[in-house]
Amino acid sequence: MNLLNGLNSGQEDAVLQTDGPVLVLAGAGSGKTRAIIHRVAYLLDGGINPRRILAVTFTNKAAEEMRGRAIKMVGDVAEKVLLCTFHSLCARILRVHIEKLKPMSGRQPYKMGFSIYDDSDKKRLCLSCLKDLGQPHNADSVKAARKWISYAKIEGLEPENLEAHLERRGESRFARVYELYLERAAACNALDFDDLLALTLRLLDENEEVLSIYQDRFEYCMVDEFQDTNRTQYELIKTLSGKHKNLFVVGDDDQSIYSFRGANIRNILDFEKDFPDAVVIHLDQNYRSTENILSAASALIEKNRGRMEKRLFTENTQGEQVVFCTCADERAEAEFVCSEIQDIQNGCDSELGSIGVFYRTNAQSRAIEDELLKRQIPYTMVRGHRFYERKEVKDVIAYLKVAVNPDDEIALERIINTPPRGIGKTSIDLLKKHARGSGISLFGAVSELMNAESVRPALRKKLGTFCSLMQALRAASTAMGPPKFVEHLINETGYFHYLIEDEGEGEQNPRAENVKELVTVARGFAERNPNSSALDFTHHIALLSDVDQLKEQEDTVSLLTLHSAKGLEFDVVFLVGVEAGLLPHYSVSTREQLEEERRLLYVGMTRAKKMLILTRAWRRSIFGRTAMNPGSPFIQEIPAVMLKTTAFYGDGI
């Protein structure tokens, strides 16, 4: 089988240029994923040990997809390629080596069995730090604290460096929050998403032995969506590929839409500086969209100043004009979208599964959903983490975490009195005070105070019961596989009973059903990962996004935000709310932010293969108010000849 079959010359170069640093600038729809997969296949075909290939993607789903396609090309050998996200790579490395990290002064050393904190855990931890420092702890403070902590970690700053940085802005108080946060996180034996990256990098920097294990191993390194990597990720991949120096990165500066999260286009620019001998390959033939769609999108993106010069072309048909429809209000907009969908459905030239509806903000989905429901058009909405954000699911996961990592205070606080066992706020405050006073963990305080004379006997007894429950769980966590353990846990803790005692069991009790679903998730995980532990399972869940779990819904319309549309494609794309205030969003103030909004629209437009319909609402109710949004200035940037402008009033006039 010829692995270069069907590739154009740029893609071919990308596949064949296996040695040395390679930067691939791949425009939208230019077949970059294809190039990476062929490259992996080509390496394997050339007899490279799959374990020596590292390919980093941005979602687990993308990783799995790539793996599947590579297996199709070269067989099961592709199974063993390390194809994962930056975060899961780091979690894997740290699960083995975290105890080799040198502890920072004044902080607890990290131990095997660490917890991974998601954004809400991080928020709670920030909140408790702000409170204990006597600082204001309103939503704005917490938000600012999170932002600075994340910034400091990505940029590799210690509290004193952050303080210097913050002084200029008059926000130096956050440096102390950061300091306490680091201390507390270490005491909890917990890593947030930024830590996973930053601590792995630090480990590689300070431990030659670990460094050489991985540098020796990773003969070929590849990174997809390179434009959305942050500083730490770039440093990491540079370090990991440092020995063999076969680093291959693929990205498109025009599709960088995560700068608000620390992604840095600078990485693309720096790549050529850091690797002066890098081979630069341009993929500029678009295979996805019609000529009309591509030229409209290109005309738009060319208005950005901070971009690399390039021009995509296509050999696809001209296709239909891009439609721009002004609707009376958001209800009319939804009616318009849905009636178009039904027309398409009746015309039978497209299945529902090939239709996507994109919007800037999640709130916009509501009007569309209502109308889809009304017309009984099946749809799937990609919406962040819904299942794992449910209270009952988080509670069970918190039990898991405490069983694996008793130092995890955030998780412990969550479950110490759920179900109610008479350890209320007052008792928790007492425990916390004792823990802080003696420099021990919250769980340590539980086991000390359950025997302390000073504590009233009733509470001592309750603490004792809870403590032995958790110790028994800890023992059980290593004795059984994840599904069995989750089941064991929800029974032993009384949590399942607590859920069903009021609501009963079965369909009518969604909370109990969700908890059961978690057992099913654990079963699936254990099947895919034999010999995995409860710890592996908690890490897996923490690093899962629900785009990952989204099953291919065959015959339904997809509803997604512009951000989650990246990397996907649809025959027909509706882009709603293309109006000033939403796109660009009213919150943007700088040119850089405006350019990112333009890229966002560009990403949305270039998802369309055959038809692209942009809509706006003349008036829109937003936060209970009616806003009269002018059309998006971006529309003016698309030459009028490329647009077919229409209007739809529905009942809304």
Added chain:
DNA sequence: TGCGACCTAGTTTTT
């Protein structure tokens, strides 16, 4: 300790 009334904030979020 738990529930309900009140208040407030409200982009995007691969991990």
Added chain:
DNA sequence: CTAGGTCGCA
């Protein structure tokens, strides 16, 4: 408008 969080009362 509405969801989530807080506060106060029973």
